[in-house]
Amino acid sequence: MAALPNLSLPGLPSVTSVLPKLLPRNPDQRRIDAYRQLLRREAKMGGQLFGEIPNGHRREFFCLDEHTWVWHEEWIDAHGQHRAVTTHYVVRPNGVLKTRGDGNHQPVVGEELRNLYNAAKLYRQNVEAQLASLQA
Amino acid sequence: MKNPRMTPERASEAASLLQEYLGVRLDPVIADLKHAMTLDNLASQAVDQQSHVSAKPVLTGSVELVNDGVRQVAEGVEAESTVTMSYVEQARQRVEQAVNEELEKYGRAA
Numbered sequence: 001m002a003a004l005p006n007l008s009l010p011g012l013p014s015v016t017s018v019l020p021k022l023l024p025r026n027p028d029q030r031r032i033d034a035y036r037q038l039l040r041r042e043a044k045m046g047g048q049l050f051g052e053i054p055n056g057h058r059r060e061f062f063c064l065d066e067h068t069w070v071w072h073e074e075w076i077d078a079h080g081q082h083r084a085v086t087t088h089y090v091v092r093p094n095g096v097l098k099t100r101g102d103g104n105h106q107p108v109v110g111e112e113l114r115n116l117y118n119a120a121k122l123y124r125q126n127v128e129a130q131l132a133s134l135q136a
Numbered sequence: 137m138k139n140p141r142m143t144p145e146r147a148s149e150a151a152s153l154l155q156e157y158l159g160v161r162l163d164p165v166i167a168d169l170k171h172a173m174t175l176d177n178l179a180s181q182a183v184d185q186q187s188h189v190s191a192k193p194v195l196t197g198s199v200e201l202v203n204d205g206v207r208q209v210a211e212g213v214e215a216e217s218t219v220t221m222s223y224v225e226q227a228r229q230r231v232e233q234a235v236n237e238e239l240e241k242y243g244r245a246a
Binding site (some may be wrong): 031034035038042063065066067092095096097107109110113116117120124127128134 | 147149150151153154155157158160161162163164165166168169170171172173175176179180234235237238239
């Protein structure tokens with residue numbers, strides 16, 4: 001389909017931003033949207049696996065792909081500043097790397113690795129329970 | 137209570153997505169995590185074993201601890217223990233090397 005001209009008027013949303021909401025989506029797009037919704041839901045569930053979330057914090061933990069787990073946490077610090085930390089755990093058969101967006105990769109070992117494994121197992125159990133409830 | 141918006145079609149689609157999520161994403165990564173943890177346990181055991189070997193002469197009072205290492209001061213014990221520690225050290229280094237090589241590969245790819 002040819003690109004649509006931007007016909008937006010001041011203060012109104014553009015045609016291109018509104019059209020996808022009006023026109024029926026194709027099955028692929030619908031599936032992608034559903035998958036994103038699923039991930040958001042799993043991320044919220046995953047954030048609750050590590051105990052009580054401190055007041056004012058938002059925590060997410062989810063499996064991004066077959067190599068990566070993501071931990072995301074946001075909060076307001078004592079000075080009223082918004083803080084956010086996203087940690088990627090890159091899993092390989094011979095080891096796990098932790099990255100925090102600053103280019104540094106740290107190996108995950110010992111208790112942290114065991115905690116990550118246990119969290120992943122719990123996460124899987126919860127997803128499986130959701131699946132069972134849908135199929136019941 | 138059932139979600140009134142969850143039609144049978146939607147439930148079926150959600151179940152299909154969850155099944156895919158489990159099989160394609162979760163199972164492989166959890167298997168890799170388990171394998172990585174097994175390797176880490178082996179490396180820890182090698183270190184523990186090394187500590188055990190190191191600690192043996194301590195019982196005889198023939199060595200003294202220096203910082204976090206062990207300095208052997210008794211002749212005879214030193215030679216025997218060096219051979220054993222060398223074996224354990226080699227095992228530990230092999231595990232470390234395998235992990236480091238994999239980490240380097242990832243670092244280059246990133």
